[in-house]
Amino acid sequence: MQAAPSPLLEIYDTLFNDKNIRLLIKRDDLLHPIISGNKFRKLKYNIWQAKKDGQKRLLTFGGAYSNHIHAVAAAGKQWGFETIGIIRGERNYPLNDTLSFASKCGMKIYYISREEYRRKIETEFIEQMHNNFGEFYLLPEGGSNLLAVKGCAEIVREISVPYDCLCCPCGTGATMAGLIAGSHGEKAVLGFSVLKGMRDLEENVAQWVVKYCGKEFINWSIIHDYHFGGYAKVNPSLFSFINDFHLKHNILLDPVYTGKMIFGIFDLIRKDYFRGGSTIIAIHTGGLQGWDGFISNQH
Numbered sequence: 143m144q145a146a147p148s149p150l151l152e153i154y155d156t157l158f159n160d161k162n163i164r165l166l167i168k169r170d171d172l173l174h175p176i177i178s179g180n181k182f183r184k185l186k187y188n189i190w191q192a193k194k195d196g197q198k199r200l201l202t203f204g205g206a207y208s209n210h211i212h213a214v215a216a217a218g219k220q221w222g223f224e225t226i227g228i229i230r231g232e233r234n235y236p237l238n239d240t241l242s243f244a245s246k247c248g249m250k251i252y253y254i255s256r257e258e259y260r261r262k263i264e265t266e267f268i269e270q271m272h273n274n275f276g277e278f279y280l281l282p283e284g285g286s287n288l289l290a291v292k293g294c295a296e297i298v299r300e301i302s303v304p305y306d307c308l309c310c311p312c313g314t315g316a317t318m319a320g321l322i323a324g325s326h327g328e329k330a331v332l333g334f335s336v337l338k339g340m341r342d343l344e345e346n347v348a349q350w351v352v353k354y355c356g357k358e359f360i361n362w363s364i365i366h367d368y369h370f371g372g373y374a375k376v377n378p379s380l381f382s383f384i385n386d387f388h389l390k391h392n393i394l395l396d397p398v399y400t401g402k403m404i405f406g407i408f409d410l411i412r413k414d415y416f417r418g419g420s421t422i423i424a425i426h427t428g429g430l431q432g433w434d435g436f437i438s439n440q441h
């Protein structure tokens with residue numbers, strides 16, 4: 143698995159002229175036709191590790207529309223692993239587009255209740271999974287572990303233009319931890335939480351950074367104002383922003399992660415959050431397969 147540097151593209155808008163701001167988008171969504179964005183970054187070293195350990199099977203967890211489940215299924219098919227997806231909640235037929243794709247890639251799908259799902263990081267629960275499925279390489283929910291942080295830290299190394307602030311959407315916070323680790327505290331990093339009331343997000347990010355770098359950095363923060371009501375919650379103004387952005391810049395954002403981040407960046411620029419003269423780099427973390435879930439849910 144080899145991440146070529148993803149392109150860095152400048153976005154032009156009259157708002158940026160008025161506020162004397164530059165916005166560039168690092169197009170990690172273009173890294174791979176299916177395993178795109180932060181999924182590519184997070185899986186890279188995990189796949190290497192699984193190969194190195196001689197593992198034949200990957201087991202992971204996710205929701206029914208999870209980008210991570212989608213990516214792990216594709217990665218398993220591409221790099222020769224059996225894959226098992228443990229899905230939160232009720233079995234639904236017909237399978238939605240995400241799970242149908244995963245299943246076509248060969249992923250074996252099992253459903254567990256939301257209560258059981260909460261136990262997914264308990265040792266006893268993982269032992270039970272081993273009793274059921276035998277040997278496997280465990281990928282946590284969202285693919286978020288220290289090897290994922292390592293992969294995401296590489297994003298920063300690929301950036302050769304001067305900038306002031308890196309932005310990314312946050313779910314578990316592992317991608318953001320990678321950006322902080324990769325920039326060694328030299329540049330500001332701003333995360334946009336896509337979940338409501340994620341009180342421990344800052345703590346999770348800080349812990350990953352310390353575990354990975356052996357030290358703390360302080361010039362980062364998480365904005366909690368653009369979750370639009372919670373995970374995968376949307377409203378007409380978000381949809382219309384994503385649509386306009388696509389028409390103007392020919393870049394498709396997803397409604398769960400990158401749409402909320404870019405919406406937030408525009409709003410913060412309007413509110414003079416960023417100093418005039420700043421250059422902002424936003425990471426397009428992919429997630430475009432999520433549209434299929436949205437579209438099929440509307441019918």
Ligand SMILES: Cc1ncc(COP(=O)(O)O)c(C=O)c1O
Pocket residue numbers: 179180209210284286311312313314315316317318396399400427428429430
């Ligand atoms: C497209 C996309 N962007 C951003 C994130 C958030 O990443 P993290 O969980 O590392 O915060 C996710 C979830 O993994 C995602 O699928």
